[in-house]
Amino acid sequence: MAYTGELPDRTFLKPTEVASILDVSPKTVYFWHSMGMIEGVKIQKIVRIYTSSLERIAPMRGAARPSIPRP
8 A cells, every 4th residue: 555645845965965055064964963953864874964954054154053162
């Protein structure tokens, strides 16, 4: 039996794609995801970021974006 309902309106991006969009390193994207700053899913070792979670970070470009703390 096939699924006939609507699928959730969620699109995923790879961390490298998110890094390119936000002009940060992929390591920063993984860090933000692990800290809960951006939403996504992790299946085994694969991380995918919801495009909807970028809407919260993108307006902060050039402002006080979350970043990796420097030692």
